[in-house]
Each structure stands twice: as C-alpha cells, then as structure tokens.
Amino acid sequence: MARYELVKRSVALITLTNPPVNSLSSAVRHGIAKTMDRALSDPKVTAVVICGENGRFCGGADIREFAGPMRGPPLLPLLDSIEAGEKPVVAAIEGVALGGGLELALVCHYRIAHSKARLGLPEVTLGLLPAAGGTQRLPRLIGIPAALELITTGRHVSSQEALKLGIVDQVTEQNVCEVAVEFALRAVAKPLSSRRLSALTVPCPPDLDALLEAVTMQIQKKARGMMAPLACVQAVRAAATMPYSQGIKRESELMATLFNSGQARALQYCFFAERTAGKWTLPSGAQWNDTKPREIRSAAVIGLGTMGRGIAVSLARVGISVIAVESDKKLMETGRQMVIGMLERDAKRRGVSASLNLLKFTLSLQDLKDVDLVIEAVFEDMALKKRVFQELSKLCRPTTLLCSNTSGLDVDALAGVTDRPQLVIGMHFFSPAHVMKLLEVVCGPRSSSETIATAMSLGKRMEKVSVAVGNCPGFVGNRMLKPYSDQATFLLEEGATPEQIDKVLEDFGFAMGVFRMSDLAGLDVGWRVRKESGLTGPDVDPKNPPRRRQGRKYCPIPDMVCEQGRFGQKTGRGWYMYDKPGGTNAKPDPLIQNLLETYRSRYGIKPRNITDQEIIDRCLFALANEGFRILEDGIAARPEDIDVIYQFGYGFPRHRGGPMFYASMVGLERVLERLEHYHQAHPDVPHLEPSPLLKKLVACGSPPIQKWREHIKTMHSHL
Numbered sequence: 001m002a003r004y005e006l007v008k009r010s011v012a013l014i015t016l017t018n019p020p021v022n023s024l025s026s027a028v029r030h031g032i033a034k035t036m037d038r039a040l041s042d043p044k045v046t047a048v049v050i051c052g053e054n055g056r057f058c059g060g061a062d063i064r065e066f067a068g069p070m071r072g073p074p075l076l077p078l079l080d081s082i083e084a085g086e087k088p089v090v091a092a093i094e095g096v097a098l099g100g101g102l103e104l105a106l107v108c109h110y111r112i113a114h115s116k117a118r119l120g121l122p123e124v125t126l127g128l129l130p131a132a133g134g135t136q137r138l139p140r141l142i143g144i145p146a147a148l149e150l151i152t153t154g155r156h157v158s159s160q161e162a163l164k165l166g167i168v169d170q171v172t173e174q175n176v177c178e179v180a181v182e183f184a185l186r187a188v189a190k191p192l193s194s195r196r197l198s199a200l201t202v203p204c205p206p207d208l209d210a211l212l213e214a215v216t217m218q219i220q221k222k223a224r225g226m227m228a229p230l231a232c233v234q235a236v237r238a239a240a241t242m243p244y245s246q247g248i249k250r251e252s253e254l255m256a257t258l259f260n261s262g263q264a265r266a267l268q269y270c271f272f273a274e275r276t277a278g279k280w281t282l283p284s285g286a287q288w289n290d291t292k293p294r295e296i297r298s299a300a301v302i303g304l305g306t307m308g309r310g311i312a313v314s315l316a317r318v319g320i321s322v323i324a325v326e327s328d329k330k331l332m333e334t335g336r337q338m339v340i341g342m343l344e345r346d347a348k349r350r351g352v353s354a355s356l357n358l359l360k361f362t363l364s365l366q367d368l369k370d371v372d373l374v375i376e377a378v379f380e381d382m383a384l385k386k387r388v389f390q391e392l393s394k395l396c397r398p399t400t401l402l403c404s405n406t407s408g409l410d411v412d413a414l415a416g417v418t419d420r421p422q423l424v425i426g427m428h429f430f431s432p433a434h435v436m437k438l439l440e441v442v443c444g445p446r447s448s449s450e451t452i453a454t455a456m457s458l459g460k461r462m463e464k465v466s467v468a469v470g471n472c473p474g475f476v477g478n479r480m481l482k483p484y485s486d487q488a489t490f491l492l493e494e495g496a497t498p499e500q501i502d503k504v505l506e507d508f509g510f511a512m513g514v515f516r517m518s519d520l521a522g523l524d525v526g527w528r529v530r531k532e533s534g535l536t537g538p539d540v541d542p543k544n545p546p547r548r549r550q551g552r553k554y555c556p557i558p559d560m561v562c563e564q565g566r567f568g569q570k571t572g573r574g575w576y577m578y579d580k581p582g583g584t585n586a587k588p589d590p591l592i593q594n595l596l597e598t599y600r601s602r603y604g605i606k607p608r609n610i611t612d613q614e615i616i617d618r619c620l621f622a623l624a625n626e627g628f629r630i631l632e633d634g635i636a637a638r639p640e641d642i643d644v645i646y647q648f649g650y651g652f653p654r655h656r657g658g659p660m661f662y663a664s665m666v667g668l669e670r671v672l673e674r675l676e677h678y679h680q681a682h683p684d685v686p687h688l689e690p691s692p693l694l695k696k697l698v699a700c701g702s703p704p705i706q707k708w709r710e711h712i713k714t715m716h717s718h719l
C-alpha cells in the first residue's frame with residue numbers, strides 16, 4: 001500500500017498505492033510507517049519524497065473505516081514521527097491533498113504542488129475536524145484567519161491559492177515527482193527546525209476573541225445546528241492559545257465528541273449516498289457502468305420561463321450550444337435578455353468569459369431539426385406538452401432525444417405521442433435551474449438504457465447531482481412533498497400557526513419551513529392543480545361533505561388563502577405578509593390568524609396546544625412513510641436516492657442525512673408506533689397508514705439503512 005524506490009541514488013520515493021484516491025487506510029498507514037523507517041535507517045538515503053499513485057496524492061483518511069473498530073497504526077503519532085525525522089521529506093502533491101492527505105503533506109518539511117492540484121481540510125463536511133494535527137499545524141503555517149476559514153468551511157483551494165497562502169512552497173506544471181526529487185536533493189544540507197510546523201509559534205491576531213466570536217456567529221447563522229464547525233473554531237482557538245503538545249490534546253478531545261455523533265454519521269452517509277445515486281440499474285440488467293451515453297453537442301430548450309432560462313444557462317456554461325425557443329416575440333426578447341444577463345453574471349463569478357456565442361433564440365421549432373437533444377420546459381399542462389412532443393417527433397431527426405422538464409406529469413404519456421418512445425425521458429430540474437444542484441432523471445417504462453445513460457451523463461456535465469427515478473405522479477420529490485405539506489395544513493386546523501410550524505422545521509435544520517417555501521414557490525400553482533383534479537372550485541359537487549374529498553380528509557385552508565388573491569411572495573401576501581410584491585421578508589399576518597380562527601369556529605374545531613415534537617413527528621414521519629411506499633413501488637431504487645433528492649432539491653438538512661436516514665436514526669419501531677398512533681387518530685388520512693415496507697423492516701429487526709435494499713429487492717421495481 002506504499003511502494004518504496006530509491007531514485008537518484010539517495011532519495012527514497014514513497015508512493016501511496018490505494019486507488020482510487022490513495023486514502024489512508026490501515027494498510028496504507030502500515031505502508032507509510034514501514035517505508036519511512038526504511039528510508040530513515042538507510043544511510044544511503046539523504047532525503048525522502050512522498051507522492052501518490054495515479055496522479056492523486058491522497059484523499060485523506062479512509063472514511064469507510066470510520067464505521068468499524070480502529071486497526072493499524074494511528075495516524076497522528078505516525079505523522080508526528082515523519083515531521084520529527086532528521087532527513088528532509090518533500091510532499092509531491094498531484095490531484096488532491098485533502099483532509100488527512102493535507103495533514104500528511106503538512107508534516108513533510110516541504111510541499112511541491114502540481115498546478116492543477118486541489119488542497120483542503122474538508123473534514124467539517126463529514127461532521128469531523130482535521131484530527132491528525134491539521135487544526136494545530138495549518139494556523140502555524142498560514143495564520144489564524146486564513147486557517148479558520150479553510151477549516152470551518154472545508155473549502156478546497158487551487159494550488160495557486162495554496163501558494164499565495166503559503167501552504168505550498170512551489171507550484172509546477174511539470175512532473176511533480178521529478179521536481180520534488182530535485183528539490184529534495186537541494187534541501188539535504190539545510191536545517192529542518194524551521195520547517196517543523198509544530199515547533200512554530202502561531203502568528204496570533206491582536207483581536208483574536210473578536211475574530212473567533214464573529215466566525216462563531218457566522219456559523220450559527222449559516223450552518224444552523226451543526227456541531228463540527230463550532231468544534232473547529234475551538235480547536236483553532238487552542239492552536240492560538242496553547243503550545244502544540246496541549247493543542248493537539250484539545251484537538252483529540254474535540255474529535256472524540258464529534259466522531260460518534262449522529263451528525264457525523266449522517267454527513268458521512270450523505271458523502272456515500274451522493275456517490276451511489278448516479279449508479280442506476282434497470283430490471284433488464286442494464287446499468288450505469290455498462291451503457292455508453294451519447295455525446296451531446298447541441299441542445300434546444302423550449303419555453304423561456306423561469307425554468308427554461310435556468311436550463312439554457314446550465315447548458316451553455318458547460319459548452320453545449322443551445323437553441324432557445326419561445327412562442328412570441330416579446331417573450332423571446334425578455335427571455336434573451338434574462339439568459340444573457342444570467343450567463344454574464346455566472347461567468348463573472350467563475351472568472352471565465354461568458355459563452356454567449358453558444359446561444360441562439362428563435363420563434364420556430366423548425367430550427368430544431370438537427371439538435372442532439374431537446375428539453376421541453378413549457379407550461380405544466382399535459383395537452384400542451386403532448387402537442388409539443390408530437391411536433392418535435394415530426395420535426396427532429398429520428399435520433400434526437402426528447403426530454404421533458406415536467407415536475408410530475410406522466411412521461412410515458414408524452415413518449416406515447418412520439419415516433420421514438422425509447423428516446424423520451426424526463427429531466428426534472430429544480431428552480432432556479434442554474435443554481436439548484438438536483439436533477440431527477442425520470443425513466444419511463446420505454447426509455448432505453450442509452451437514453452437514461454445520456455440524461456444522467458448530461459446532468460453530471462451540467463454539474464448536477466442526478467438521480468434516476470421511476471415514472472409516477474410527482475416522481476419522488478414532489479410525490480413525497482404532498483403528505484408532508486398536508487400534515488402541516490392539518491396542524492393549522494388543529495391549532496398551530498404557519499410561523500410556529502416553520503420555526504420548528506427551520507430549527508430542525510430545513511432551509512425553509514413548509515409555508516415560507518410555498519410562499520416562495522407561489523401558492524397559485526398548487527391551487528390550479530387542485531382545481532384541475534376536482535378537489536376545489538366550481539366543479540366540486542355541493543353535496544360533498546366539507547373537509548372531505550374523494551373519500552379522504554381534505555383541508556381547504558390553502559384554497560381559501562388563494563381565493564383572497566394571496567399567491568405568496570410575488571403578490572406580497574401569502575401565508576405571510578411581505579413589504580411589497582416580490583419582497584422576501586416574511587412577517588406573520590393577523591389576517592391569516594383571523595382566517596384560521598374563523599375557519600376553526602365554523603367547523604367547531606377547538607384549537608389545542610401543539611408541541612414541537614408533534615409537528616416534527618407528523619410532518620417528517622408522513623414524509624418518510626411516503627418514501628417507504630416509493631421504495632416499495634420501485635420508483636426509487638434505494639433510500640440513498642430519496643435522501644439525496646431531499647437534500648439537494650428540498651433543503652433537507654444534510655447533517656440529518658435525509659428523511660429515510662432520519663427515520664433510521666430515530667428508530668423504525670418508533671416511526672411505526674407514531675404513525676400507527678396518528679393514523680388511529682386520523683383514519684381518513686391514508687398517508688399516515690404505515691407502509692408495508694416499514695412494517696416488514698420492523699418485523700425483520702429494523703436493519704441498518706444500508707441493508708434495506710435486500711428487503712426491497714424482492715418487491716416490484718420500475719428501475
């Protein structure tokens with residue numbers, strides 16, 4: 001796991017060999033200890049270079065090992081011994097030096113980086129802190145403010161920035177190992193004491209307390225409820241105020257509080273879930289690693305509303321030429337200006353030039369005949385979408401992929417009106433599409449494996465986290481949203497207020513509570529859908545009992561809010577009031593309070609005191625329960641996919657893992673017991689009835705989430 005060679009007759013070249021990222025597994029740590037001993041004890045060796053195989057220095061500790069018992073030599077004493085050695089050691093950094101990988105580089109006496117390398121201490125994103133001396137050595141090298149920023153955010157820096165900060169001694173575009181070997185030969189005669197970072201004093205700013213206070217406040221605002229960034233601040237404080245020997249003890253203590261925390265487990269689960277999500281498999285056996293995607297050079301976007309604009313920007317900025325189509329000249333001009341403005345701002349932020357030459361705007365679908373792929377983003381209306389797909393099917397060459405950005409309509413029904421159902425697929429982006437990372441790739445029963453591979457690979461190229469899902473109303477994300485938001489409105493009937501429910505959900509960690517989120521999205525969209533489905537509006541049979549539709553409980557409060565012209569932020573009024581239409585500062589509105597009171601007294605509902613726990617349990621268990629049904633139905637292949645969708649598309653707090661992981665942490669037995677309890681109290685709410693999969697898992701002894709798939713496999717799968 002660490003290869004040893006003697007080069008230039010006197011330099012020991014140690015290569016870490018643990019693909020794909022040369023993580024510091026117990027075998028690698030053994031390898032480093034053994035090869036370092038050999039280098040230090042061989043009188044022929046005057047200097048050492050450490051590098052990584054396959055163009056990657058080291059991706060840090062082996063995260064997979066965190067779940068099991070600690071084996072092999074512990075990292076910290078191993079690193080301390082490298083720094084204390086009497087022969088110069090040079091780190092040759094190619095690819096990445098992250099986490100423990102950068103900590104390894106920091107104990108080397110010199111660091112040479114390739115110009116394309118990235119460096120960082122991302123432990124905080126895994127719910128940890130750099131506990132192999134990183135919180136103590138980095139501040140000694142680059143000062144408290146810069147180290148604090150890197151350690152508390154986990155941000156990766158380029159080698160150029162690392163050079164400016166003083167993390168590396170040299171950046172090269174040449175073979176980094178060869179440069180490092182030459183460098184090591186020149187370092188042989190030089191004293192090492194000033195190169196041992198643990199022996200340096202920390203350049204401490206005079207206003208240390210104020211700085212730490214400001215960073216803490218920033219963290220409390222941005223990373224609400226997260227423990228690791230705060231522990232990082234405390235570890236850096238120790239570096240500033242204690243000698244290395246004590247600071248390192250403090251670092252270990254703080255790491256011990258984080259290591260077994262639920263947050264660390266959730267964040268590490270998220271790391272792997274995100275990587276698993278792209279790995280789709282079809283019942284036919286076709287899968288992600290044996291299906292070649294088509295190359296997409298040109299694309300078209302139909303409709304330049306909010307979604308279409310974002311999609312056009314996301315395509316153009318990764319070098320795909322885009323033809324954007326609108327139905328009317330005025331709309332096209334507005335769309336053109338918005339897309340150009342968005343692309344220019346995006347390019348400025350990234351420090352690149354805007355690829356405006358890749359954009360073309362047109363009123364004619366005829367212009368699309370030669371594109372590789374079309375993404376339809378017209379109004380969410382099945383009849384309109386079908387007309388567009390019929391026309392595309394006639395116009396585009398037979399190999400063009402036809403994709404719909406529908407947020408919940410039947411992708412197979414669209415495929416059915418074309419001459420190429422195997423080339424039709426859903427690409428459900430989230431608003432604003434050039435910002436939001438999530439893409440649901442909706443696989444219809446007739447979508448070919450090549451079409452799925454192409455949509456997934458295009459999503460990756462567009463820098464999205466793509467998840468393959470099956471075709472059902474609302475797919476995964478929006479299907480699950482309904483039981484969650486229904487519970488919130490039922491709680492309003494029973495005595496809660498929008499601000500109380502939102503506060504509880506935001507304290508839990510959601511970016512926004514359910515009512516603030518609805519105000520942002522616009523309340524009229526759901527109202528129209530409910531009218532179309534006969535749940536509200538003039539088509540409802542007057543003999544229908546109040547607060548019941550289609551044989552189940554129905555809460556008409558959202559309809560009543562819309563009937564008052566309150567459509568959310570855009571009208572300045574919704575569940576909250578805003579300073580002006582388009583305002584974002586939500587304030588509780590006494591008119592909503594009034595509406596709720598009148599409603600309750602009309603139906604004889606005596607408001608009761610609703611606890612925070614009840615809000616969390618009802619909203620989140622209803623959400624997870626629908627997730628179990630989605631797994632049963634084969635609409636999502638595994639719980640990780642659902643959790644990734646909720647983190648990236650719906651603001652679910654990452655440090656809670658996602659709705660399915662959260663359910664597993666709470667304990668499936670408790671989730672089942674609570675759902676049974678609430679379903680008994682509300683038998684007319686089918687979403688509260690525990691799903692058969694949940695019951696099955698509990699009956700099997702509530703296996704860990706990674707094992708659920710074994711129980712799902714036997715069930716029907718669309719994916």
Ligand SMILES: CCC[C@H](O)CC(=O)SCCNC(=O)CCNC(=O)[C@H](O)C(C)(C)COP(=O)([O-])OP(=O)([O-])OC[C@H]1O[C@@H](n2cnc3c(N)ncnc32)[C@H](O)[C@@H]1OP(=O)([O-])[O-]
Pocket residue numbers: 020021023059060061062063064075076096098099100101103122123126128129130131132134272275276
């Ligand atoms: C005492 C300890 C102190 C120390 O301070 C703690 C740490 O160091 S904490 C660690 C701090 N370090 C970090 O947080 C860095 C975490 N890693 C990364 O950020 C990215 O993987 C990296 C940028 C390195 C490469 O990106 P890319 O090119 O897009 O590639 P990719 O992302 O698709 O990964 C390819 C495969 O490698 C796998 N894998 C990767 N890293 C690790 C790991 N450390 N371990 C195990 N496995 C790891 C990954 O799961 C995937 O597996 P699979 O089965 O093929 O799906």
